[in-house]
Amino acid sequence: MSVSDAFDEWARSGKDQGMERRHWHTAKHVLARMPVESEARSDSEQSSEERSDPRDEGDTVLDLGCGSGYAGRALRETKGAGRVYGIDAAPEMAHNASSYTDDPRVGFAIGDFEHLPFDDDSIDHCFSMEAFYYAQDPHAVLAELRRVLRPGGTFYCAVNRWEEHVHSHEWEELVGVPMLLWSEAQYREAFREAGFAVASQDRIPDTETEIPAESDFPTEDWETREAMVERYREYGTLLTVGVNTA
Template sequence: MSVREEFDAWAADGRDKGMEERHWHTAKHVLARMPVEDGDRVLDLGTGSGYALRALADSTGMARGYGLDGAPEMTHNAREYALDASPAADLGFVVGDFGHLPFDDDSLDHAFTMEAFYYSADPIETLREVARVLRPGGTFHCAVNYYEENVHSHDWQEHISVDMTRWDASEYRDAFREAGLHVAEQDNVADTEIDIPPAGEFPTENWDSREAMVERYREFGTLLTVGVVP
């Protein structure tokens, strides 16, 4: 199954809103770190329901937000959600390929992606495209929960038909640099909102031990790598 088919089905089932709720726990902290200024243009790769752009439109002076997704149903839903929210900034949503971004060179100020980068068919090509469309000094905030150090994510591939790239933190840094991006920051953003029961309630349906659950959400959380265009 293609990325388009997989996530069109998710959007049709309303699972885009479920992703928004889960991702928001750490995405909001990543978005708060982005140096978005008045008049900036921001790209959201794998926009899903478009929640990141709606949040930036409400909290910054961003002039224009572009949400790109490989699934037409996702972009359709994102447009509807944006209309309902009446965000301050001008938001547009487009179906596109991560490896061929439909933007001119040096035309955007910042880019963001949450839990979508690893679906790229060619991650290095995607990074080169991001570096191409960002202006000098522009930033790329790339956030993933599916990565090598997070051993609790390793079985995710078994539950989805789309191929996923599982890099470790050093591979992300190396790939950013290979694509021409300086690595300005890399760390783990903890999910402090997931409720973790007391030890006496384990094992649960999903967790054998409280220690494993704490490790997954409080220690590993979301891996954030920030690249800057020279």
């Protein structure tokens, strides 16, 4: 099964909302870190000439693998992003995301990560949560992101599956589609090879997932409480932040 087919099924069954709830535990901390600038002044304070410059509307953000579109909506609501575009390979995901907002500055499109429908130097920041590891050619994705990001633009890449995270290794078999399994060092190396400076890399723990008492183990998903604590409190989400040095 292809990635788009798998996620189309999830979208049709309402799993996009469940993904949003689970991802939000750590995604909200990633979004809070992003240096997204809102419009400096309201439209009434600007001249017609100033309003004709799209940069005055605030930063443009790309949500790579947008799913339900929650990240774009959050960046508009909390940071006043000027415009947000969400890209997803699954048509049903993009369709659902569009139905969850009527904000004219938030748009969604169907597409693959290696061929983004944007001009060079047209995006200020990119966010991606639980999507980068589905790329067929991750190096091509990074090259494409560097093309569309403006000089100094940032890529906030958040993943829950990587080499050091031992509890994530079986996910490829469970999901049924090919998934990238890079180490933390490989993420840093690939970013640098693509022309990004690695501004930071760290793990964001999930402190909200409820962990049952020791007496409740083993559960359907976990043999020991220690393993579940390690999964959520120690590993959580790996965030690698790259800055376009062009």
